[in-house]
Amino acid sequence: xxxxxxxxNKLHQSNKxxxxxxAGYEMPIQYSKGIIEEHKFTRTHSGIFDVSHMxxxxxxxxxxxxxxxxxxxxxxxxxxxxxxxKYSFLMNEDAGxxxxxxxxxxxxxxxxxxxxxxxDKDFEILSNLLGSKFKMNLDNNRSLIAxxxxxxxxxxxxxxxxxxxxxxMTGNWFDSDNQKLFVTRSGYTGExxxxxxxxxxxxxxxxxxLIEKGAQLIGLGARDTLRLEAGLCLYGHELNINKxxxxxxxxxxxxxxxxxxxxxxxxxxxxxxxxxxANQIRVGIKPEGRLIAREKTKIYNETxxxxxxxxxxxxxxxxxxxxxxxxxxxxxxKVDTKILLEVRGKKYPANICALPFYKKNYVKGVN
Amino acid sequence: xxxxxxxxxxxxITLEGDxxxxxxxxxxxxxxxxxxxxxxxxxxxxxxxxxxxxVVESTKAASDVYTPVSGEVVxxxxxxxxxxxxxxxxxxxxxxxxxxxxKDSSELDTLMNKEEYDKFAKETSS
Numbered sequence: 001x002x003x004x005x006x007x008x009n010k011l012h013q014s015n016k017x018x019x020x021x022x023a024g025y026e027m028p029i030q031y032s033k034g035i036i037e038e039h040k041f042t043r044t045h046s047g048i049f050d051v052s053h054m055x056x057x058x059x060x061x062x063x064x065x066x067x068x069x070x071x072x073x074x075x076x077x078x079x080x081x082x083x084x085x086k087y088s089f090l091m092n093e094d095a096g097x098x099x100x101x102x103x104x105x106x107x108x109x110x111x112x113x114x115x116x117x118x119x120d121k122d123f124e125i126l127s128n129l130l131g132s133k134f135k136m137n138l139d140n141n142r143s144l145i146a147x148x149x150x151x152x153x154x155x156x157x158x159x160x161x162x163x164x165x166x167x168x169m170t171g172n173w174f175d176s177d178n179q180k181l182f183v184t185r186s187g188y189t190g191e192x193x194x195x196x197x198x199x200x201x202x203x204x205x206x207x208x209x210l211i212e213k214g215a216q217l218i219g220l221g222a223r224d225t226l227r228l229e230a231g232l233c234l235y236g237h238e239l240n241i242n243k244x245x246x247x248x249x250x251x252x253x254x255x256x257x258x259x260x261x262x263x264x265x266x267x268x269x270x271x272x273x274x275x276x277x278a279n280q281i282r283v284g285i286k287p288e289g290r291l292i293a294r295e296k297t298k299i300y301n302e303t304x305x306x307x308x309x310x311x312x313x314x315x316x317x318x319x320x321x322x323x324x325x326x327x328x329x330x331x332x333x334k335v336d337t338k339i340l341l342e343v344r345g346k347k348y349p350a351n352i353c354a355l356p357f358y359k360k361n362y363v364k365g366v367n
Numbered sequence: 368x369x370x371x372x373x374x375x376x377x378x379x380i381t382l383e384g385d386x387x388x389x390x391x392x393x394x395x396x397x398x399x400x401x402x403x404x405x406x407x408x409x410x411x412x413x414x415x416x417x418x419x420x421x422v423v424e425s426t427k428a429a430s431d432v433y434t435p436v437s438g439e440v441v442x443x444x445x446x447x448x449x450x451x452x453x454x455x456x457x458x459x460x461x462x463x464x465x466x467x468x469x470k471d472s473s474e475l476d477t478l479m480n481k482e483e484y485d486k487f488a489k490e491t492s493s
Contacts, residue, residue: 035426036401221400221426290451292404292424315403315426322404344422 006052023116030219038222046151047218052143055119061134076255095244095266143203148193190230231355246273281333284355285324373484374435390463407443438467
């Protein structure tokens with residue numbers, strides 16, 4: 001299959017990006033300064049991420065759409081205010097996760113941001129579930145740009161006046177340069193920031209403008225270290241079709257009111273697991289010393305019994321040490337439990353720790 | 368001190384008497400990106416030509432470090448274990464990896480000189 005490129009590909013090239021294939025797209029893993037510098041720049045200034053490979057699914061409809069979507073997602077969508085966003089998942093009947101996503105209620109219906117590797121299948125699943133009653137558009141004509149880090153609000157507000165009045169996990173349409181942009185205050189780095197949905201023909205100029213105001217392009221490499229420090233899941237690593245939201249320790253993302261009566265796909269399994277406890281749970285893991293334990297590293301207890309596996313592991317530049325997430329048997333999931341990690345044939349000590357590794361600064365109550 | 372020689376696995380080596388100093392090349396560090404972890408062979412252990420003699424990890428992945436010649440490990444550079452970023456800063460100087468008392472100096476004959484290595488590095492990275 002031919003590799004796909006986002007609208008910003010040329011801009012990445014002229015900024016000396018190193019590319020990797022990710023979900024069928026040629027994406028920048030890093031630019032000339034390298035992952036650690038890019039990571040730190042995002043934490044202290046403002047990083048720009050091309051996330052245009054992700055799916056932007058618009059579903060058009062009124063209250064009857066809300067009703068249908070409540071049969072799919074474990075959210076209280078009836079009481080979700082317009083322009084408010086929620087993190088959620090598309091699941092099968094066994095509560096296995098097809099994808100994790102952000103859903104925003106907009107005037108016209110809903111906007112759902114999907115993972116690049118899952119978006120076509122998600123579209124098919126949702127089309128089958130919703131039938132032909134609602135118009136759906138997986139919009140390839142729009143790019144998605146994230147801007148993350150403490151200086152982002154000032155930079156973005158100087159281009160799109162009014163975004164500073166958005167609270168975290170809310171969004172709205174804005175007019176800028178004679179076009180409509182959909183901006184949400186959200187992101188996946190643990191920093192304050194925004195995601196901007198913009199038509200492809202305006203995207204490059206928009207990003208150049210952000211760069212001119214002092215933001216810098218950041219690659220997928222730093223995106224991964226940033227999200228891991230923030231304790232956030234990455235589909236295909238922490239999440240897959242064999243993991244449930246309860247096992248992934250994401251019950252906070254399930255609306256409480258929906259747990260009383262269920263009625264969404266996978267609800268029976270979720271309610272059972274919440275009552276009986278899941279066999280394995282996602283945890284944070286901190287290796288002692290500088291050792292890095294990568295994905296698929298086996299986890300043992302102190303008596304040498306295998307109790308789980310790492311799903312993501314790297315060096316956290318802001319933590320200045322190795323960090324990881326993985327799944328362990330529930331009895332070993334308590335913070336400060338001592339575990340052993342098998343790396344290159346030897347076992348090294350590590351501890352279960354609380355997430356996130358890096359504390360976030362989300363903006364609430366500005367509006 | 369002898370001329371610096373280079374291996375196809377991107378190590379450099381210099382010889383002083385029968386003690387060789389070995390590290391990884393600047394080109395290797397540029398390919399790896401930010402190095403955040405280094406593991407060295409144990410002092411007193413014996414390593415075989417082209418065998419693994421350490422590990423470096425960047426933010427992206429782990430890579431083995433090979434030894435271009437056989438010998439006994441007589442010294443290791445603890446400072447790069449304590450501060451792996453030094454490997455990116457000074458790979459062909461202060462950030463050497465280990466020193467070997469070599470067995471057979473003819474093993475160096477198969478290695479590349481600077482000019483040959485630069486050409487090799489350019490060809491293999493494009």
